Amino acid sequence: MDEPESMGGTNIGPAPFSLIAAALGACTNMTLRMYADLKQLPLDEVDTEVTHSPSAEGHHFQRIITLTGALTDTQKQRLLEIANKCPVHQLLVSGAAVTSELSGEVA
Secondary structure (H helix, E strand, C coil): CCCCHHHCCCCCCCCHHHHHHHHHHHHHHHHHHHHHHHCCCCCCEEEEEEEEEEECCEEEEEEEEEEECCCCHHHHHHHHHHHCCCHHHHHHHHCCCCCCCCCCCCC
């Protein structure tokens, strides 16, 4: 893990939000592949590029999904709907409760 030099890091390793973006892309690809296989859709390849943009209002992740195969427009639209059902997407849009505690004994 690292941060860009502008944030005091060395920019050698991935930043935490880069890992979240990678998880969203991988989850999207897996979700679409599983759905296409289940429904026997002619999806040859799926590729998802995710970008992260922080701002004062919050964080924004954008997915650009490329579908390769002899898919109809209706099938492509359905796959776009299914992309929004990927577990990482659902977690990001709904939020998650996070608890923290120290390990071991605290004096």
